[in-house]
Amino acid sequence: MSSIRPWRDIERRKSRQIMVGRVPVGGDAPITVQTMTNTPTPDVKATIDQIRRCEEAGADIIRVSCPDTDSTAAFREIARAAEVPLVADIHFHYKRALEAADAGAACLRINPGNIGGSDRVAEVVRAAKANGCAIRIGVNGGSLERHLLEKYGEPCPEALVESAMDHIKLLQDHDFHEFKVAVKASDVFLAVAAYMGLAEAVDCPLHLGITEAGGLIGGTVKSSIGMGNLLWSGIGDTLRVSLSAEPEQEVRVGFEMLKALGLRTRGVRVVSCPSCSRQGFDVIKTVTLLEERLQHIKTPLSLSILGCVVNGPGEARETDIGITGGGNGKHMVYLSGVTDHHVQSDDMLDHIVELVETKAAEIEAATSDEGKSDPVPAGIVA
Template identity: 50%
Template sequence: MTQRQSRAIRLGPLAIGGGAPVMVQSMTNTDTRDVEATTAQIARLVKRGCEAVRLAVPDEAAVKALAAIRAASPVPLIADIHFDYRLAVAALESGLEGLRINPGNIGPAEHVDRVVDAAKAHGAVIRIGVNSGSVEKELLRRYGGPCPQALVESALNHVRLLERRGFYDTKISLKSSSVTDTIAAYEALARACDYPLHIGVTEAGGLMRGTVKSAVGLGILLREGIGDTLRVSLTADPAEEVTVAWEILRALGLRSRGPEIISCPTCGRTEIDLFALAAAVEARLAESTAPIKVAVMGCVVNGPGEAREADLGLAGGRDKGIIFRKGEVIRSVRGQDALLAAFMEELQALLTEKGYN
């Protein structure tokens, strides 16, 4: 796997592009004007592994909340701005490290000047964010719709507005709800420039369908070496976006965070409620950063052998279950409730042993 060589920029303390690890982002869905709710959600996202968070900033009331949110956030924040350059400038003055904005949509040249001057003064990054619903009407007429070529040209037009003002701390995103259009657009953009790329499939759908579309689209791009930051867009709790993003990176061998959980798909030999056991284990480890492998298997005959590399695993049968470490049985327990309780005890012991909670 060859990584595309993009220029390096910084979002606060974080490196983007230039060979830095692919960064995981998400976006709050709280009302930004509600400081308590927004800071609480940011904290939850960070626990899941989110490394930068985007906030909607629709009006002056939202801007007034930003300083307090910035003070409480342990990760860099990005203001999502549409049309009003004054909100962008105020967000940077409140301490936010980045903007998501389309310079061509915020009015005359002097408005773009103000935003660029503020970004330079505060050392902020600007993300040009183009999606299939924001392409300019002239491009839509010329290309017959929001095709990949139209997305790329729109993004580069916005970028040139910044370049003419001597601003290059820019990253770019091109998003479509079509996986194939998203892939084609990013492939074309990667050939056309060396700016860092923020990748994602927009409006991907709910947890299941959105995960599938995002895993396919982002997985292909990342395998091609395209992508410096990413967001998985789901109609679900934003914390799930972060979990899915990390699993995509783990599956490709790009980055890993926290436990790897393996479980079998069940079959006719399964005689326990494996779904419930797996869900309970996943919930327990959802915010853990321990680099361990855990197995939840449905068959006591093959489970320990199939999951021999697991640091800890369980396998259940009709009358009893077993708990094993590296393929060696360490406990035998009767009853599913007792099995889960015993497993949680062993899991806590393993985490403590390795210095994690």
């Protein structure tokens, strides 16, 4: 089968690139996955512990709320401990932005229009420039400016785009261009239309999100519909899945979304059947346990878990490792799409984990050997 599949190609929107700490955003850089801590920021230990879990899940950038002086005072220690760039989330109080920039923030999340007049925007810009900070403009359908609501009557795509353009101008008037923009809404149709309109109007990186999306299941579905549409259209340089769930779950869902579209390839991509009475083993339990036990694998590879031989062999031919259920507790193992050996039910789970770990090590070794003569540039990998 040919590896050239033009019907899978996604042509990404051309945007200019900015740096969030050491992580490139926009241009030809991989789409980054972000999340946000939900611990009280002054609780330094709890916040760092949560950041560690998010880093382990693969977060490229993490946002930390800074609503008061206690938070910005704690931010310095948190930023020193973090292994990924941190975004300081600022609302209304421009001095918190100045403090966070001095404390090590790689990016400031602000609405330039709600932190005061032009003189205060100028101070924030000076602090950002002095500390090498980027800025994320965050427009939200739930907090549009009063004059835009009066003009349009309700939140609408045009209102979100106009708000973003007004905020962009405030930064550009102070000769600041290291910014990315989000036009989030909890309404999928509103958010998608706003992002599509903004994508045509600007060349800066766009941060995707469906805000207040909901719980783990509902929010995942809602976010996947909205951001999936945009990503499939080539729009989006960085994203956050906003869930009423632990932040590391947001990271995992974000990567699954990008993996499904072939835009990022971190970790194990599992292909599994929904199971039926033909299954030769408990597929649902097996996949649940494997997803938990394989979270530490960062190397991109594919694994198919199929309960019977109806679709199993076909799916196994397309994955690095595959299992199809057989009779009498005896199941076929496929390696690189080729039948290789059998495994018994009692040994299957540990055996699959061992096969995945071995395959990941082989891929990493091969990649390391290739890189010896071709150094990898700084930043993240796909």
